Amino acid sequence: MIETARVTLRPWRDDDIEPFAAICSDPEVMAHLGGPPSYAEVEAMIERQHVVQAAQGHCFWAVERRDDGALLGFCGLRIGGHAGTPVSDELEIGWRLARHAWGQGYAREAAIASIAWGWAHTDRHRIVAWTVPANTASWGLMRRIGMTAAPMLDFNHPGFPVGHPLGRHIVYAIDRPARD
Template sequence: MIETERLILRAFIEADREPWAEMNADPEVMRHFPATLSRAEADAVIERVNGKIAATGVGFWALERKADGLFLGFAGLNCIGHENLPIFGLWEVGWRLRREAWGQGYASEAGAAALAHGFGPMGLARILAYTAVTNTPSEAVMKRLGMMRAAEMDFDHPLVPEGNPIRRHIVYVKDAA
């Protein structure tokens, strides 16, 4: 568990399942992804994420707002496991928040905490972030986190069909100080 001024980053709990499923079924939240998620798919993500957290102590943690315990989404660190990606095996920082949490600095706050954990206790030398080229809000968070564009690492996502506007992905990196 990691705490920031306004957030708690922790493993998912049973009470998170419904708001997580609703968030991932929201076409606006998922507009930079190939598709929304069904309830079963959303539940499967929780199982995978919590499994990684249990095994390694890190992952995409659930975000809880300290003030009222509201579930906001997720953020954290992940070792990229898609073997088809050119960035396979590298560490990423990532986030996904419910619409009501947008524009309040939560992604930046959680991302900064995740980066601090990655560079601090984990001792990582480099952490990257990637997103669809259309996802300018996430790109803005990457910039606020002090990440630098690594255009030479950009790629076409193999799980997104050719011609789809979200196929091209951009990469940002941050190195340990």
């Protein structure tokens, strides 16, 4: 669907469930996301991506390494974050990669391609991303791809009680480039 020098972003397939479940079973991968999900929760997450893709024309796509076809995780775009928050109707970019793929530029490459796709295929004036303040790798990537802090959109995640270490979320945004 989207090809870069080293990765392909594509719709999810049934044979992605097992490798993605393995990625999500890594406590370090899930440290800022509430911990490893069950296999059934991974299946449901992939099914939600099918639904989002059908409804919106995009989702958090599977990221596959081109040279060997290995599933590295996901990256992509979706509309609608958490109801009742300032990001509920925003176009979000998100990613999650296997720990063995960290630090090699795959997430940056996939994120830049996703943002370019978003500008080419949506009419949104900005793309946002969010994470917890402790997830320095994630917000560091947000900065490296040109996003800037958008504190007016920061929110408390409705899935965590107030004061929980994963409750407060910081938001970064990138505006659509000016058209010539």
